[in-house]
Amino acid sequence: MNEFGAVLQARGLAKEHGQGQGLVRAVDEVDLDVPAGQMLAVTGPSGCGKSTLLHLLGGLERPSRGEVRLAGRRIDALSERALARLRRRSVGFVFQAFHLVEELSARENVELPVLLAGRSPRAAKKRAAMLLERVGLADRARHLPWELSGGQRQRVAIARAMANEPAVLLADEPTGNLDTAATLDVLRLFEGLRAAGQTLVIVTHDERVAATADRVVSMRDGAFVDDTRLAGHATGGLGEMFGLEY
Amino acid sequence: MQDAVLAMLAKEPSHGYLLRERLRRALGPLGESMNAGQVYVTLTRLEKAGLVASEHAEGLPDRPDRKVYALTPAGQRRVAAWLSEVSWPKPNLAEFHLKLAAAAAGRLADPVELVDAQRRELMRRLGEAQRAVLAEPDGSTAGLLLEGIALRLQADLRWLEACERVWSKVVDESEDA
Numbered sequence: 001m002n003e004f005g006a007v008l009q010a011r012g013l014a015k016e017h018g019q020g021q022g023l024v025r026a027v028d029e030v031d032l033d034v035p036a037g038q039m040l041a042v043t044g045p046s047g048c049g050k051s052t053l054l055h056l057l058g059g060l061e062r063p064s065r066g067e068v069r070l071a072g073r074r075i076d077a078l079s080e081r082a083l084a085r086l087r088r089r090s091v092g093f094v095f096q097a098f099h100l101v102e103e104l105s106a107r108e109n110v111e112l113p114v115l116l117a118g119r120s121p122r123a124a125k126k127r128a129a130m131l132l133e134r135v136g137l138a139d140r141a142r143h144l145p146w147e148l149s150g151g152q153r154q155r156v157a158i159a160r161a162m163a164n165e166p167a168v169l170l171a172d173e174p175t176g177n178l179d180t181a182a183t184l185d186v187l188r189l190f191e192g193l194r195a196a197g198q199t200l201v202i203v204t205h206d207e208r209v210a211a212t213a214d215r216v217v218s219m220r221d222g223a224f225v226d227d228t229r230l231a232g233h234a235t236g237g238l239g240e241m242f243g244l245e246y
Numbered sequence: 247m248q249d250a251v252l253a254m255l256a257k258e259p260s261h262g263y264l265l266r267e268r269l270r271r272a273l274g275p276l277g278e279s280m281n282a283g284q285v286y287v288t289l290t291r292l293e294k295a296g297l298v299a300s301e302h303a304e305g306l307p308d309r310p311d312r313k314v315y316a317l318t319p320a321g322q323r324r325v326a327a328w329l330s331e332v333s334w335p336k337p338n339l340a341e342f343h344l345k346l347a348a349a350a351a352g353r354l355a356d357p358v359e360l361v362d363a364q365r366r367e368l369m370r371r372l373g374e375a376q377r378a379v380l381a382e383p384d385g386s387t388a389g390l391l392l393e394g395i396a397l398r399l400q401a402d403l404r405w406l407e408a409c410e411r412v413w414s415k416v417v418d419e420s421e422d423a
């Protein structure tokens with residue numbers, strides 16, 4: 001961590017695809033500091049670069065230019081091996097389409113990253129049991145992904161993302177495939193994680209998801225066009241704000 | 247509020263303070279900021295209008311919270327009419343729409359900035375509402391009110407997004423010209 005307490009930091013971060021006439025600036029010179037424990041939402045129209053930004057922040061893609069620091073450490077120039085290790089241990093990913101291993105049970109899906117991080121099967125089992133309990137799926141531990149609802153699969157994916165106590169949880173449209181009730185379940189989980197001090201970056205189209213964040217940045221054409229802090233700014237109580245009339 | 251107070255008296259007469267408690271419970275988190283006096287002011291108005299009658303219970307102080315209120319026949323007719331009514335609150339979008347039009351026409355302010363400021367404010371409100379939704383247990387009827395508020399704010403935010411998209415083009419064109 002650096003002197004500002006930012007878990008995640010980007011400077012002049014850029015990612016381009018193609019060249020000449022076909023050049024696409026997916027992420028265009030972005031600066032970002034995400035302090036420890038912040039829940040940050042990233043919104044913006046389709047194609048504005050949200051997923052690319054998330055991939056750069058989590059070391060899934062390499063930037064064309066600029067720096068990314070995770071927990072104070074430059075990750076943009078790491079070797080493939082070091083990067084893979086970092087992704088396994090320090091970053092948790094959650095995707096719209098869940099990306100669970102279909103042949104493995106819920107419990108095995110959560111155990112896998114713990115085992116890949118070099119810990120014992122016993123430790124993995126214990127951690128998976130604890131996490132599945134936390135996402136309310138202790139009774140589904142033996143189920144295969146196709147035996148679970150979309151909402152349940154996403155909760156397993158969140159448990160998996162938390163397997164190695166990542167410095168940051170990155171989620172790309174985590175509620176994009178879910179109905180309102182399942183979305184609320186996921187948001188309650190995020191709320192719990194945030195309360196426990198977890199740093200989260202969530203890409204979303206859903207205003208109701210973004211509104212639960214501490215801070216919302218809006219992107220257009222690869223750049224940030226707005227950065228709003230939400231928490232603690234509302235004036236008056238709910239009743240006052242939503243005007244009961246007499 | 248007047249109609250709701252009347253309807254809550256339809257089954258049986260009630261003490262002022264009990265009525266207030268029932269309203270508060272039905273409103274859930276939104277009821278927490280409900281001013282106690284407002285219910286009593288409403289009851290006093292309804293009494294003046296001949297829709298409720300009050301009885302001062304023996305041995306209790308002569309205050310609206312301690313009095314027992316009952317519907318008059320006129321009050322009963324009004325409750326029946328209210329229940330069968332299908333009116334619905336009108337969202338007042340025209341005012342904001344005209345604010346943008348006036349700001350642009352008179353060069354008073356950048357409509358896109360007005361939209362952005364409005365969007366930030368609604369996002370904060372939605373955050374409050376949405377956090378309250380998350381705090382409600384599943385199946386809570388009071389939570390439904392919060393759900394309705396959150397859905398409306400979401401619709402308003404989507405409208406503001408459309409406003410931004412179109413006004414930023416209008417502004418660009420006028421700058422090009």
Ligand SMILES: Nc1ncnc2c1ncn2[C@@H]1O[C@H](COP(=O)(O)OP(=O)(O)OP(=O)(O)O)[C@@H](O)[C@H]1O
Nearest residue numbers: 017018024025026045046047048049050051052053
């Ligand atoms: N591998 C690639 N090759 C070429 N262009 C790409 C590649 N990946 C992304 N892009 C382009 O970069 C831009 C940003 O894409 P990105 O997927 O980050 O957008 P997004 O904001 O996540 O969109 P959505 O909301 O639809 O998921 C788009 O114009 C996209 O076409």
Ligand SMILES: [Mg+2]
Nearest residue numbers: 050051052172
């Ligand atoms: Mg995307």
